[in-house]
Amino acid sequence: MRSLKLMLLVAAIALVPLALGVVLLDQREQAQREQDRALETEVGAAVT
Secondary structure: HHHHHHHHHHHHHHHHHHHHHHHHHHHHHHHHHHHHHHHHHHHHHHHH
């Protein structure tokens, strides 16, 4: 029983960095989309 708890603890600790990585990747993609949108607006304003 104790080894099962230990295995669950190790699995949970291993999943934390993975979850953080997914969150950071999503934030980076969202920031890139916002930057692209701002650039398109800027370019559109410069063209007109």
